[in-house]
Amino acid sequence: MSKYVYLFSEGNASMKNLLGGKGANLAEMTGLGLPVPRGFTVTTEACTRYYNDGKVIAAEIEAEIYQMLARTEQIVGKNFGDPENPFLVSVRSGARASMPGMMDTILNLGLNDQVVEGLAKLTNNERFAYDSYRRFIQMFSDVVMEVEKPRFEKILDAVKEENGAKFDTDLSADNLKEVVKRYKELFKAEKGFEFPQEPKIQLMEAVKAVFRSWDNPRAIVYRRLNDIPGDWGTAVNVQEMVYGNMGNDSGTGVAFTRNPSTGEKKLYGEFLMNAQGEDVVAGIRTPQPMEQMRAVNEAAYNQFVETANILENHYRDMQDMEFTIEKGKLFMLQTRNGKRTAAAALKIAVDLVNEGMIDRNEALMKVDPKQLDALLHPNFEPKALKSAKPVAKGLPASPGAATGRVYFEAEEAVEASKGGEKKIILVRMETSPEDIEGMHVSQGILTGRGGMTSHAAVVARGMGTCCVAGCSDIRINEEEKYFIDRDGRKYMEGDWISLDGSTGNVYGERLPAIEPEMTGDFSTLMQWADEVRTLKVRANADTPADAAQAIKFGAEGIGLCRTEHMFFEPDRIPAMREMIVSRTEEQRRKALDKLLPMQRSDFEGLFREMQGYPVTIRFLDPPLHEFLPQAEVDIEALAKEMEMSFEDLKGIVSSLHEFNPMMGHRGCRLAVSYPEIAEMQTRAVIEAAINVNAKGMSVVPEIMIPLVGEIKELKYVKDIVVRTAAEVIEKAGVKLEYKVGTMIEIPRAALTADDIAKEAEFFSFGTNDLTQMTFGFSRDDAGKFLEDYYAKKIYESDPFAKLDQTGVGKLVEMAAKLGKQTRPDIKLGICGEHGGDPSSIEFCHRAGLNYVSCSPFRVPIARLAAAQAAIGGGGLGQK
Numbered sequence: 075m076s077k078y079v080y081l082f083s084e085g086n087a088s089m090k091n092l093l094g095g096k097g098a099n100l101a102e103m104t105g106l107g108l109p110v111p112r113g114f115t116v117t118t119e120a121c122t123r124y125y126n127d128g129k130v131i132a133a134e135i136e137a138e139i140y141q142m143l144a145r146t147e148q149i150v151g152k153n154f155g156d157p158e159n160p161f162l163v164s165v166r167s168g169a170r171a172s173m174p175g176m177m178d179t180i181l182n183l184g185l186n187d188q189v190v191e192g193l194a195k196l197t198n199n200e201r202f203a204y205d206s207y208r209r210f211i212q213m214f215s216d217v218v219m220e221v222e223k224p225r226f227e228k229i230l231d232a233v234k235e236e237n238g239a240k241f242d243t244d245l246s247a248d249n250l251k252e253v254v255k256r257y258k259e260l261f262k263a264e265k266g267f268e269f270p271q272e273p274k275i276q277l278m279e280a281v282k283a284v285f286r287s288w289d290n291p292r293a294i295v296y297r298r299l300n301d302i303p304g305d306w307g308t309a310v311n312v313q314e315m316v317y318g319n320m321g322n323d324s325g326t327g328v329a330f331t332r333n334p335s336t337g338e339k340k341l342y343g344e345f346l347m348n349a350q351g352e353d354v355v356a357g358i359r360t361p362q363p364m365e366q367m368r369a370v371n372e373a374a375y376n377q378f379v380e381t382a383n384i385l386e387n388h389y390r391d392m393q394d395m396e397f398t399i400e401k402g403k404l405f406m407l408q409t410r411n412g413k414r415t416a417a418a419a420l421k422i423a424v425d426l427v428n429e430g431m432i433d434r435n436e437a438l439m440k441v442d443p444k445q446l447d448a449l450l451h452p453n454f455e456p457k458a459l460k461s462a463k464p465v466a467k468g469l470p471a472s473p474g475a476a477t478g479r480v481y482f483e484a485e486e487a488v489e490a491s492k493g494g495e496k497k498i499i500l501v502r503m504e505t506s507p508e509d510i511e512g513m514h515v516s517q518g519i520l521t522g523r524g525g526m527t528s529h530a531a532v533v534a535r536g537m538g539t540c541c542v543a544g545c546s547d548i549r550i551n552e553e554e555k556y557f558i559d560r561d562g563r564k565y566m567e568g569d570w571i572s573l574d575g576s577t578g579n580v581y582g583e584r585l586p587a588i589e590p591e592m593t594g595d596f597s598t599l600m601q602w603a604d605e606v607r608t609l610k611v612r613a614n615a616d617t618p619a620d621a622a623q624a625i626k627f628g629a630e631g632i633g634l635c636r637t638e639h640m641f642f643e644p645d646r647i648p649a650m651r652e653m654i655v656s657r658t659e660e661q662r663r664k665a666l667d668k669l670l671p672m673q674r675s676d677f678e679g680l681f682r683e684m685q686g687y688p689v690t691i692r693f694l695d696p697p698l699h700e701f702l703p704q705a706e707v708d709i710e711a712l713a714k715e716m717e718m719s720f721e722d723l724k725g726i727v728s729s730l731h732e733f734n735p736m737m738g739h740r741g742c743r744l745a746v747s748y749p750e751i752a753e754m755q756t757r758a759v760i761e762a763a764i765n766v767n768a769k770g771m772s773v774v775p776e777i778m779i780p781l782v783g784e785i786k787e788l789k790y791v792k793d794i795v796v797r798t799a800a801e802v803i804e805k806a807g808v809k810l811e812y813k814v815g816t817m818i819e820i821p822r823a824a825l826t827a828d829d830i831a832k833e834a835e836f837f838s839f840g841t842n843d844l845t846q847m848t849f850g851f852s853r854d855d856a857g858k859f860l861e862d863y864y865a866k867k868i869y870e871s872d873p874f875a876k877l878d879q880t881g882v883g884k885l886v887e888m889a890a891k892l893g894k895q896t897r898p899d900i901k902l903g904i905c906g907e908h909g910g911d912p913s914s915i916e917f918c919h920r921a922g923l924n925y926v927s928c929s930p931f932r933v934p935i936a937r938l939a940a941a942q943a944a945i946g947g948g949g950l951g952q953k
């Protein structure tokens with residue numbers, strides 16, 4: 075029979091999959107002899123079983139829970155539901171990966187009308203007993219019974235107002251009794267029955283609610299954004315209550331062993347006296363910084379500092395801890411490796427190596443490659459920043475610089491983003507988990523309330539999004555959608571502001587930004603990454619400017635240069651159009667002759683920037699109609715310009731019309747129909763290489779034929795390339811090495827890769843098209859229905875962002891294997907967007923690819939992900 079429930083004393087940190095992160099760490103801390111309230115964990119397997127059984131808790135699991143409850147009662151010497159000697163517990167969710175704020179905790183469970191009286195007598199503290207009861211009723215009703223929190227908060231506010239109380243702590247025992255009474259009335263009115271009084275029923279219902287919460291919409295969104303599989307499930311922790319709300323000698327807090335924003339090695343956190351649970355993060359009263367705890371209770375403070383050190387040394391990483399002080403006595407309620415900003419992650423990783431706590435490989439595994447993104451994006455231009463005057467200041471909750479238009483509701487931010495808005499700043503009084511999608515599409519988040527550990531701050535840091543929190547300088551009117559700054563200026567939806575997440579400054583204007591520099595800890599870690607990785611990292615770059623950026627970020631070549639982008643420039647498109655509308659080969663050649671020098675000088679520029687690194691140039695790929703206007707007026711204008719009749723041009727445009735251009739006349743098919751195009755492009759590449767090599771470089775260009783599905787079509791185009799190149803090289807009287815390869819982006823090419831490799835000297839997996847063609851839906855249209863697929867749990871992630879390893883991946887693996895069979899030294903790379911996605915990079919490493927190619931800004935991410943893949947064991951990026 076499997077075991078579904080573990081006492082904290084039976085588990086340890088290595089049992090995360092079974093006990094969840096929180097449960098495993100509670101067990102570990104218990105084992106270390108730290109002051110942890112006793113309890114037990116219902117496993118993630120029980121959660122999975124709950125779903126498999128049709129959302130019921132099996133009788134055997136229920137029996138095991140009661141059995142462990144009885145054992146815990148024995149250990150602590152208290153009894154569940156006994157007014158004489160009451161045992162109260164918290165019921166806490168905890169998945170394998172921490173999902174902040176995603177699932178709700180219930181405190182003080184086990185209270186009812188009799189037990190609360192008993193508790194009051196026993197502690198001689200009626201106020202405390204009723205404070206605990208009103209909290210329990212609210213949390214239980216909210217989490218288990220779906221009676222929403224705001225309805226309770228309204229009652230609490232009313233009672234506060236009636237009694238002239240500013241804070242919850244100003245309420246007397248009688249006031250709190252009144253609150254309890256009204257809470258119970260609300261509950262009955264809503265549900266039609268009394269608030270459940272039987273503690274065992276309370277417990278079982280709470281456990282079920284935690285299991286259910288695994289599948290609430292916010293949790294599903296969070297999982298998708300963070301690559302957490304839906305079948306992991308959550309564990310449930312049932313733990314003896316300790317009380318931070320017993321008076322001014324009690325309190326609760328959260329703290330980090332190092333600063334999660336900067337990485338500075340210094341205890342960092344907040345606490346609140348006479349408070350319980352989430353009071354600290356809810357921003358109801360303003361918490362005090364950790365250092366002030368010394369003055370409040372020096373012994374408890376010292377014990378906490380000591381405990382924090384023990385934990386950091388034990389886990390060999392920065393810890394994020396939750397604690398409670400009950401009448402001067404310290405209890406640890408949680409520890410975990412703390413979330414941190416990218417800058418802090420780098421500093422901590424490098425510092426821990428320098429402190430001798432970890433080695434370099436461990437340091438590399440500690441940084442989430444995706445997070446680096448935050449450091450690779452612009453900061454405000456110092457000059458502009460200096461002359462700009464802040465209009466408000468809040469807490470620097472998550473660093474970075476953001477400029478954008480103001481939106482006051484998460485939903486509207488999402489709408490705006492769908493409509494193409496790229497610069498969004500979400501302004502809220504405070505955020506909650508429902509806002510998560512809106513936060514995700516925003517470049518910056520500004521809140522009026524809440525501290526450094528508020529929801530907005532924690533989530534923004536996790537996402538690497540700039541955030542200024544707790545900005546009390548501004549007055550926000552969420553209903554009427556405006557805010558007013560320090561100087562009385564009013565900002566409406568759509569107005570521009572700028573946020574500096576490193577200083578907390580808010581600017582009432584658009585500020586220019588500058589490119590980031592990779593120095594200090596960043597370059598140290600990158601250097602360590604380069605030493606261990608075997609996968610090369612190239613960039614997708616179409617222009618010399620892209621190439622320069624790529625080199626700056628450490629690219630080792632260009633894996634994809636899309637030549638068509640060069641033809642869209644205003645000074646080139648006329649020649650391109652002339653080529654397209656040509657009737658005869660002769661006309662077409664004339665037009666191509668105009669394009670040749672332009673293309674040649676582009677390639678020279680690229681080659682120069684890349685300083686001898688390999689450059690892969692893809693021949694013309696998109697359907698030709700993309701270069702022609704579609705609207706009648708534009709056709710008319712172009713006809714005039716080209717001295718053609720409107721009808722003729724219109725005829726050409728409609729003859730180019732395709733029902734499904736994505737699968738139409740494009741890629742190498744263009745070169746098959748119009749060999750002159752491939753000829754011109756070959757000439758441009760080879761002449762450019764000869765020209766730069768004449769100045770002392772040693773470029774080996776790689777010509778890539780797109781959209782091949784059949785060996786003969788590749789051979790046809792390759793023959794043109796080889797013939798033309800031979801002519802050019804001979805005429806120049808030099809030696810030049812070059813390669814001809816193909817993209818593998820049509821399933822048929824993957825299936826016949828052994829054949830294709832007879833002609834192709836390299837394969838580059840074009841996983842954007844390969845994904846489209848394997849799934850049979852287009853990237854541009856998938857957005858319309860993927861949401862339904864997520865909601866119905868058919869797909870968990872976007873296959874265009876994260877490589878589908880089961881299907882598309884199988885084609886990649888197969889093609890790699892077949893290609894090597896024919897040509898053992900074949901060079902293999904990937905140039906789809908997946909080349910910059912850490913989990914896909916890990917896959918490429920395993921599949922034996924030589925390099926990944928991604929956008930220049932993702933190059934450092936790819937370098938780190940490649941290092942993690944080489945080290946193995948699954949880094950943070952490969953959850």
Ligand code: ADP
Binds near residue numbers: 163167351396398
């Ligand atoms: P989250 O995952 O949202 O942080 P937790 O389960 O950690 O939720 O609970 C939130 C807070 O509730 C804790 O930080 C702590 O302050 C309080 N809490 C949880 N369990 C107990 C307990 N047994 N005794 C006292 N406070 C508790």
Ligand code: MG
Binds near residue numbers: 408
């Ligand atoms: Mg917690």
Ligand code: MG
Binds near residue numbers: 780781840
């Ligand atoms: Mg393609």
